[in-house]
Amino acid sequence: MEHLHTHTHTHDPAEIKRQINRISRVIGHLEHIKKMIAANEDCADVLIQLSAVKSALSGLGKEIISEHVNHCIAHAMEDGDTQMIREFMEAMQKYIDV
Numbered sequence: 659m660e661h662l663h664t665h666t667h668t669h670d671p672a673e674i675k676r677q678i679n680r681i682s683r684v685i686g687h688l689e690h691i692k693k694m695i696a697a698n699e700d701c702a703d704v705l706i707q708l709s710a711v712k713s714a715l716s717g718l719g720k721e722i723i724s725e726h727v728n729h730c731i732a733h734a735m736e737d738g739d740t741q742m743i744r745e746f747m748e749a750m751q752k753y754i755d756v
Contacts (some may be wrong), residue, residue, distance in 0.1 A: 661670055677718065684714045719753060 691707045726746065734742035 666714070669725065669729065673721075675719060680714065680718050680721075684711055684718070687711050722752075723750070 687707065688711060691704060691711065694704050694707065731743060731746055733739075734746075
């Protein structure tokens, strides 16, 4: 998807670091699940671990949505950037439909 708006502000570096750390933990968890499957571990245990990953991704999504609304969308509204708002709504619809 091509974005027509310009990003006129920066994100909080501490928040970016928290998000990157969170996704790194999810990746590590997925690697563990991959090893569990390769080792033919109990399916119930694999499903429990997958549930934890799903929950972690959901939490990350909520954080990103919150930050985007509080910063990006707030700035877009101030700047009258309706294209950014439309793009966010489309992204939210895809996120919700998953």
